[in-house]
Amino acid sequence: MRIRALVAAAAVALIVPAVPAFATETPSTTTDPSETAAADPTATADPTATVDPTTTSDPTATADPTTTETPTPTPPTTTEAAPIVNVGVFIDEVARRTGASLSARVVVYDRPSAAAEVVWQWWDESSVAVGEPSQPVALMTDAQSEARMTVVAPSGAEGRYRLHVQVTAAADGAVGYDLSSNAVSLDNTGPAFSWSRNLTTFYPAKDGYRDLFSVTIKGGWDPATYNVQVLNSSGTSIRTIGSGELTWSGSSDLLYYAKPSWNGLDRSGARVSAGTYTIKATLSDSAGNRTTKMTTVAVSWKKLTWKTYYKKVTAADALDYKYVGSCSALKAPARSDWAESRGFRSNVKCRGGDTAKSRVVTDSVTCLPRSFDGNYRNLTMKHYGGRPKGYTKNVYLVTHVYRPQTSGDWTLAQRHQFGNSVQWKTMASVSTPNGLIADRKSTKYCPSIWWVSGLQSSSRYDVWKYSVGIQYRVLA
Numbered sequence: 429m430r431i432r433a434l435v436a437a438a439a440v441a442l443i444v445p446a447v448p449a450f451a452t453e454t455p456s457t458t459t460d461p462s463e464t465a466a467a468d469p470t471a472t473a474d475p476t477a478t479v480d481p482t483t484t485s486d487p488t489a490t491a492d493p494t495t496t497e498t499p500t501p502t503p504p505t506t507t508e509a510a511p512i513v514n515v516g517v518f519i520d521e522v523a524r525r526t527g528a529s530l531s532a533r534v535v536v537y538d539r540p541s542a543a544a545e546v547v548w549q550w551w552d553e554s555s556v557a558v559g560e561p562s563q564p565v566a567l568m569t570d571a572q573s574e575a576r577m578t579v580v581a582p583s584g585a586e587g588r589y590r591l592h593v594q595v596t597a598a599a600d601g602a603v604g605y606d607l608s609s610n611a612v613s614l615d616n617t618g619p620a621f622s623w624s625r626n627l628t629t630f631y632p633a634k635d636g637y638r639d640l641f642s643v644t645i646k647g648g649w650d651p652a653t654y655n656v657q658v659l660n661s662s663g664t665s666i667r668t669i670g671s672g673e674l675t676w677s678g679s680s681d682l683l684y685y686a687k688p689s690w691n692g693l694d695r696s697g698a699r700v701s702a703g704t705y706t707i708k709a710t711l712s713d714s715a716g717n718r719t720t721k722m723t724t725v726a727v728s729w730k731k732l733t734w735k736t737y738y739k740k741v742t743a744a745d746a747l748d749y750k751y752v753g754s755c756s757a758l759k760a761p762a763r764s765d766w767a768e769s770r771g772f773r774s775n776v777k778c779r780g781g782d783t784a785k786s787r788v789v790t791d792s793v794t795c796l797p798r799s800f801d802g803n804y805r806n807l808t809m810k811h812y813g814g815r816p817k818g819y820t821k822n823v824y825l826v827t828h829v830y831r832p833q834t835s836g837d838w839t840l841a842q843r844h845q846f847g848n849s850v851q852w853k854t855m856a857s858v859s860t861p862n863g864l865i866a867d868r869k870s871t872k873y874c875p876s877i878w879w880v881s882g883l884q885s886s887s888r889y890d891v892w893k894y895s896v897g898i899q900y901r902v903l904a
Contacts, residue, residue: 852895
């Protein structure tokens with residue numbers, strides 16, 4: 429267009445005579461227009477130009493070489509707006525851990541039984557998109573214009589996240605968007621709990637001694653489910669001893685808890701082999717997080733049984749302490765044919781009457797076998813003795829069994845008095861003798877039975893041996 433303008437200007441310059449500089453003023457109105465219109469005889473006319481005889485040219489007019497033609501405006505392209513569809517998305521107000529699946533409900537309003545494509549993405553509470561949008565998911569709405577899809581819980585910091593969807597209708601390409609009103613609480617922390625065991629070794633033989641193993645699980649303020657299994661040495665589960673929801677205790681000290689127990693049987697009801705087993709406890713919260721702890725317990729099929737103990741001990745061997753009044757004596761041995769016997773002799777040196785001078789008293793003791801659990805039964809104590817040889821007067825001997833006290837003097841029990849005959853004589857017969865046995869649960873001293881024998885008032889009595897019979901418990 430600019431080249432054409434320059435050519436036109438050049439053509440005008442050829443047919444218009446040169447005008448002096450001073451002649452640039454406006455011509456006089458008396459100037460004959462025909463003079464300025466006269467053609468230059470030397471000029472070459474444009475053969476294509478057609479002169480309109482009725483047209484009078486302005487002799488002062490010159491073409492503007494900078495003038496360009498105005499382009500014709502192009503009307504704007506009109507794009508039709510995409511149709512819009514109303515949609516909604518709904519999720520449950522739930523706690524989930526990263527990667528867990530949950531269901532979302534998508535509504536494409538007024539599009540029943542229609543195909544649609546959904547792209548979903550999580551937004552945090554600041555409406556900032558988290559992660560990448562999903563790949564398109566093809567859905568088909570039902571008669572109520574609803575469809576369900578599975579989404580995966582977001583990856584990010586623990587907190588609340590809402591689900592954003594972009595829905596495109598397959599029929600006409602209509603697009604709609606929505607952000608769920610409810611939020612998912614992202615929770616990646618496993619439930620905290622503590623636990624304890626009642627035994628390190630238990631004996632499930634049903635004898636009343638450590639028959640049942642149990643653990644006490646203490647959860648926190650939030651409910652959780654638990655599962656407790658017994659694993660063998662290969663790590664294989666042989667029994668589930670507890671599962672389900674923790675129980676609310678109603679106490680701020682215990683909170684949610686469980687107390688499963690094990691009787692030593694596997695899941696088929698058979699006794700497990702003796703040995704060490706692993707107890708595995710797993711707690712799961714509502715978000716699907718899990719916390720696992722393990723401990724061990726030994727199983728023994730030994731059981732408590734009663735074993736009988738019987739012992740004879742000479743008077744000399746049993747003697748621990750003696751008291752002999754100044755008028756009396758303790759003869760050793762009492763007889764030549766009774767080795768290690770003792771003879772009680774009152775008032776053989778003088779007449780002490782019934783005073784301390786006439787007394788002869790001995791304290792005797794013997795150790796008992798240690799009971800596994802400190803329990804004893806059926807105690808029988810006897811002595812072999814009676815009137816001294818050649819002595820014709822009546823005689824007596826008094827015995828007592830001591831009852832140990834934790835403090836102060838020991839008390840006396842099971843008093844018996846004996847006379848002339850020489851034979852085995854019963855000093856005590858007690859079915860439940862635990863209260864008569866000193867140090868029965870001690871690990872420093874032996875369990876023992878103590879008794880006192882004595883007389884006065886000019887009596888004489890010979891003791892050769894004592895016997896103790898008792899039953900005690902062993903684990904075998």
